[in-house]
Amino acid sequence: MTVQFDRITLIGIGLIGSSLAHDIKRLGLAKEVIVATRSAETLKRAEELKLGDHYTTSSAEAVKDADLVIVSVPVGASESVAKEIAGTLKSGAIVTDVGSTKASVIAQMQPHMPSHVHFIAGHPIAGTEKSGPDAGFPGLFQGRWCILTPLEGTDPTALKTLRSFWEALGSRVDEMDAQHHDKVLAIVSHLPHLIAYNIVGTADDLETVTESEVIKYSASGFRDFTRLAASDPTMWRDVCLHNRDAILEMLARFSEDLAYLQRAIRWGEGDKIFELFTRTRAIRRSIVQAGQDVDAPDFGRPHPLEKK
Ligand SMILES: NC(=O)C1=CN([C@@H]2O[C@H](COP(=O)(O)OP(=O)(O)OC[C@H]3O[C@@H](n4cnc5c(N)ncnc54)[C@H](O)[C@@H]3O)[C@@H](O)[C@H]2O)C=CC1
Ligand SMILES: O=C(O)C(=O)Cc1ccc(O)cc1
Secondary structure, eight states: OOOOEEEEEEEOOSHHHHHHHHHHHHHTOEEEEEEEOSOHHHHHHHHHTTOOSEEESOHHHHTTTOSEEEEOSOGGGHHHHHHHHGGGOOTTOEEEEOOSOSHHHHHHHGGGSOTTSEEOEEEEOOOOSOOSTTSOOTTTTTTOEEEEEOOTTOOHHHHHHHHHHHHHTTOEEEEOOHHHHHHHHIIIIIHHHHHHHHHHHHHHHOSSSOHHHHHHHOOHHHHHHHHHHTSOHHHHHHHHHHSHHHHHHHHHHHHHHHHHHHHHHHTTOHHHHHHHHHHHHHHHHHHHHTTOOTTSTTSSSOOTTOOO
16 A cells, blocks of 8 residues: 655654655655754754755644654653644544654553544664764665554554555564563663663773773774664653663563673583573574664665764
8 A cells, every 4th residue: 555645744853753754755655744843953954954844843833734743752752742732633643653662652642632533653663873853864764663552442544554654664564562562672672772871881980991991992892882872861761761660670680691691600600601602692693584684784775874
């Protein structure tokens, strides 16, 4: 099914909002794109980059007559956006989001949504450590998964339309309930970021190793962590606070497993260490085999970190 909307409104025009803007224009998915964001400075930059057709700092104004509204703000701002747009949404409009956590976003937005709109939360599993309107680029969502979290009673036609939108961007779409989404993402995305923030913080705190040595001798493994640890502080603070339970559960499991490894190292239990490392190597090989290794040169799309 090919989709074209008369009017798409993008609320929030950072990495994700601006990447959507590039692709909507490139692929002709809307006759008109309205860009709304809170800060006048960001809005001015979006206009300079020609990311839309109309620009406003009023989300309430921006959603008037929109068929599709995509909210791309830090998850902690979801409720204030929902309250702001509730009164001006057009009948039959689809309202969605891209937030990294889902149960909290649904809890913040759903109660404010009028019954004449279709609210379906979503999450593209695609991004980089960059933020702001200059960070976006066309093709970010190509070949990546997008998870939609329909609720009981979600209109199947609206769901199909939203699915077609993401498919038009080149994404593969899965449906999942919000609680399960939050558990899965806690381990595959939120924990890795926390580990990265923590290890880079630990290296920075060391008394016996200087900062210049950390920079000078950083091996590629450490450098990979510094990339994640450079991710937007507001966005990731909000993820931590809004997926609290799942993150705490995964952190507890992680700490137990780390203690096991620590003990094996202390007692010289090479077989235990070897068994774990063999098991984890197999996971990496399955990712590569499944074509999910986005760093591979043959992944077949612009590299997510292409825009330096
Ligand atoms: N960065 C990434 O790799 C990914 C991020 N996400 C999710 O996408 C959402 C947006 O993230 P990014 O685009 O990376 O962030 P960003 O920091 O690049 O952009 C956020 C935008 O939201 C605007 N904003 C903040 N509060 C607002 C409010 N109350 N009303 C209107 N606009 C407001 C900011 O001015 C900015 O334009 C977040 O919820 C994040 O969890 C999802 C997938 C990947
Ligand atoms: O930059 C990276 O490696 C990411 O992991 C990007 C990312 C960040 C947050 C998401 O919810 C989804 C993807």
